[in-house]
Amino acid sequence: MKKVKVFITLKESVLDPQGQAVMQSLHNMDYQNVKDVRIGKYIELEMEDSADVAEQVDAICDKLLANTVIENYRYEIEEEVHS
Amino acid sequence: MKKVKVFITLKESVLDPQGQAVMQSLHNMDYQNVKDVRIGKYIELEMEDSADVAEQVDAICDKLLANTVIENYRYEIEEEVHS
Numbered sequence A, B: 001m002k003k004v005k006v007f008i009t010l011k012e013s014v015l016d017p018q019g020q021a022v023m024q025s026l027h028n029m030d031y032q033n034v035k036d037v038r039i040g041k042y043i044e045l046e047m048e049d050s051a052d053v054a055e056q057v058d059a060i061c062d063k064l065l066a067n068t069v070i071e072n073y074r075y076e077i078e079e080e081v082h083s
Helices: A017-028 A053-065 B017-028 B053-065
Strands: A002-010 A034-047 A071-079 B002-010 B034-047 B071-079
Touching: A002 A053, A002 B034, A017 A034, A017 B053, A034 A053, A034 B002, A053 A071, A053 B017, B002 B053, B017 B034, B034 B053, B053 B071
Parallel strands: none
Antiparallel strands: A002 A034, A002 A071, A034 B034, B002 B034, B002 B071
């Protein structure tokens, strides 16, 4: 089995109102040293081994997980160790 | 400046209906080899340097970003390089 960690982030040029709201809350809580907040998604997939896992993850991100007009994605594939 | 990457995930024992819905969609798209999907949050904070950044991030996660009853969090603190 493979464990795939997918990180989806808004592109630099896209406004992040959710992140701005969180930053405002942090400022209200006296964390003035927080200068920027960007909120994305973190998705863990558990997949059966196959030769083309990376290609499949690319396709899954492009088709379903990410909106590539406004979001970037990157991923890490790890071998899952069963004890 | 420090760049802090925060990963928030549901605890193992907590059901993830959003992840199950994504997995069902992937199965409908013929990705039968996806055996589990868990959906979390990925948050990037940009913070001014200070001696207690790690403590501050812990407090921020506990108080605002994560619901520690059902979620775990971890984070990485990186030095931000300005070119």
